[in-house]
Amino acid sequence: xxxxxxxxxxxxPEGDALRVELFDEPIALFNLDGEILAxxxxxxxxxxxxxxxxxxxxVIECTLHWGKFxxxxxxxxxxxxxxxxTVYPVKVEGNDVYVDFxxxxxxx
Amino acid sequence: MQSFAIIGAGLAGATACRSxxxxxxxxxxxxxxxxxxxxxxxxxxxKSALATKSAPPLLMGCNxxxxxxxxxxxxxxxxTIDLPSMRxxxxxxxxxxxxxxxxxxxxxxxxxxxxxxxxxxxxxSLRTLDDCVALQGAISPGAQVIIIGGGLIGCELATTIQKxxxxxxxxxxxxxxxxxxxxxxIGSWCREELEAIGVEVHxxxxxxxxxxxxxxxxxxxxxxxxxxxxxxxVSVGAEPVTALAEHAGLACARGIIVNSVGMASxxxxxxxxxxxxxxxxxxxxxxxxxxxxxxxxxxxxxxxMLGKGEPxxxxxxxxxxxxGHRIQMMGEVTGxxxxxxxxxxxxxxxxxxxxxxxxxxxxVSINQPADFSFASKIIERRMQVDAKSIRDPLIRMKDVxxxxxxxxx
Numbered sequence: 001x002x003x004x005x006x007x008x009x010x011x012x013p014e015g016d017a018l019r020v021e022l023f024d025e026p027i028a029l030f031n032l033d034g035e036i037l038a039x040x041x042x043x044x045x046x047x048x049x050x051x052x053x054x055x056x057x058x059v060i061e062c063t064l065h066w067g068k069f070x071x072x073x074x075x076x077x078x079x080x081x082x083x084x085x086t087v088y089p090v091k092v093e094g095n096d097v098y099v100d101f102x103x104x105x106x107x108x
Numbered sequence: 109m110q111s112f113a114i115i116g117a118g119l120a121g122a123t124a125c126r127s128x129x130x131x132x133x134x135x136x137x138x139x140x141x142x143x144x145x146x147x148x149x150x151x152x153x154x155k156s157a158l159a160t161k162s163a164p165p166l167l168m169g170c171n172x173x174x175x176x177x178x179x180x181x182x183x184x185x186x187x188t189i190d191l192p193s194m195r196x197x198x199x200x201x202x203x204x205x206x207x208x209x210x211x212x213x214x215x216x217x218x219x220x221x222x223x224x225x226x227x228x229x230x231x232x233s234l235r236t237l238d239d240c241v242a243l244q245g246a247i248s249p250g251a252q253v254i255i256i257g258g259g260l261i262g263c264e265l266a267t268t269i270q271k272x273x274x275x276x277x278x279x280x281x282x283x284x285x286x287x288x289x290x291x292x293x294i295g296s297w298c299r300e301e302l303e304a305i306g307v308e309v310h311x312x313x314x315x316x317x318x319x320x321x322x323x324x325x326x327x328x329x330x331x332x333x334x335x336x337x338x339x340x341x342v343s344v345g346a347e348p349v350t351a352l353a354e355h356a357g358l359a360c361a362r363g364i365i366v367n368s369v370g371m372a373s374x375x376x377x378x379x380x381x382x383x384x385x386x387x388x389x390x391x392x393x394x395x396x397x398x399x400x401x402x403x404x405x406x407x408x409x410x411x412x413m414l415g416k417g418e419p420x421x422x423x424x425x426x427x428x429x430x431x432g433h434r435i436q437m438m439g440e441v442t443g444x445x446x447x448x449x450x451x452x453x454x455x456x457x458x459x460x461x462x463x464x465x466x467x468x469x470x471x472v473s474i475n476q477p478a479d480f481s482f483a484s485k486i487i488e489r490r491m492q493v494d495a496k497s498i499r500d501p502l503i504r505m506k507d508v509x510x511x512x513x514x515x516x517x
Binding site for chain 2: 016
């Protein structure tokens with residue numbers, strides 16, 4: 001368990017996303033009504049950044065082929081994507097956002 | 109127990125199978141496909157599958173027919189459909205009684221109609237996996253490939269052929285490439301990009317004769333120009349496959365006429381995908397020939413077959429890959445209103461929109477998937493936007509969308 005500071009809270013406005021390249025794999029942070037969630041940034045289908053995608057009702061839609069994922073569980077919500085995203089634990093302290101990259105997991 | 113028959117095992121047919129089960133259908137599903145292959149990704153045929161001489165990706169997982177309890181009849185042609193008695197007769201001689209029927213027969217490549225050459229042998233086309241395999245074998249590095257028709261498939265093929273180390277020569281009747289689907293601005297841009305990767309483009313060409321000696325192919329034009337190559341591919345559009353439906357007595361006009369849930373003349377018969385002439389949100393109807401619309405129509409029609417279809421008039425939406433650029437489009441490119449162009453300051457692409465009465469009517473993006481993603485939502489939800497913020501590339505389309513969403517709320 002190693003949480004590392006990745007950004008400040010105001011860098012991820014509500015309903016928005018931020019791509020962070022601090023680990024072996026880029027991650028995407030999403031702000032769902034004030035709650036911050038983290039997934040791998042690379043779409044499992046088309047090797048594309050999800051942080052640019054369309055976020056609504058907790059679901060991110062990839063801009064390349066319109067695959068969809070639940071940002072909370074990483075699970076696929078629409079094809080052509082078929083593999084789930086890795087999701088990472090997040091904690092927010094004051095204005096600082098921390099992610100535990102090593103504890104990332106894929107939900108089946 | 110009810111039996112549903114689906115004719116056509118492409119994207120629409122496969123999606124309908126999945127959708128019927130997702131929506132709780134417990135009866136039998138019979139899926140007929142005249143190609144002897146598992147449902148595959150057709151858009152790949154003109155792109156990666158051809159370029160890498162490999163098989164296209166499959167649309168479904170490996171045990172999908174068990175998972176969705178689908179009786180697959182692949183490599184089987186449906187010969188006749190008798191609607192009054194609700195029976196299908198297939199090429200193997202057997203027949204099937206159905207309760208509901210979905211046509212998902214797709215479209216076929218239009219052939220080149222020259223006087224003496226209505227079915228010219230030796231001319232290639234690209235629609236099926238077999239067509240793709242034939243082209244994989246025919247195109248070798250250094251070959252000269254004549255492409256008759258500069259629409260989407262023609263331009264995708266030219267891109268792939270150059271990638272394969274061969275030379276593509278496009279002959280197009282209109283005065284610009286891609287006019288019908290992408291409009292003049294993007295059409296001209298694509299022509300320049302294709303020329304930059306070595307494609308030879310000739311527009312305003314009217315073809316009068318195709319000479320097909322086994323070792324030599326020559327295309328003769330009305331103005332006396334002649335083009336020769338090692339092979340010629342015809343890509344002059346597609347035609348919905350409606351012969352079966354017409355024989356069964358269904359109303360067809362460049363596609364089976366369906367309402368906005370995909371229902372044909374009675375509540376036992378439906379159509380989805382390229383074969384369906386489906387109502388458009390902007391008025392009128394047509395076969396859309398796009399991946400995403402086919403997928404959507406199949407899901408809607410599956411719902412309608414179960415008595416719960418929500419009307420879904422369509423807005424055309426698709427994508428293409430031309431000369432290494434990703435182009436995405438939504439809506440009717442031509443029509444009233446103003447064309448607003450948003451040029452990426454990084455120089456990697458642009459987005460061309462048509463705005464009418466504060467409503468976005470169409471968007472075409474070149475290498476701007478983030479712009480496209482949000483612009484497509486603006487179109488889908490019929491949000492009001494202003495030309496100034498659409499034109500300004502420093503305002504993210506995401507923020508244009510967010511502002512418009514707030515205005516609606």
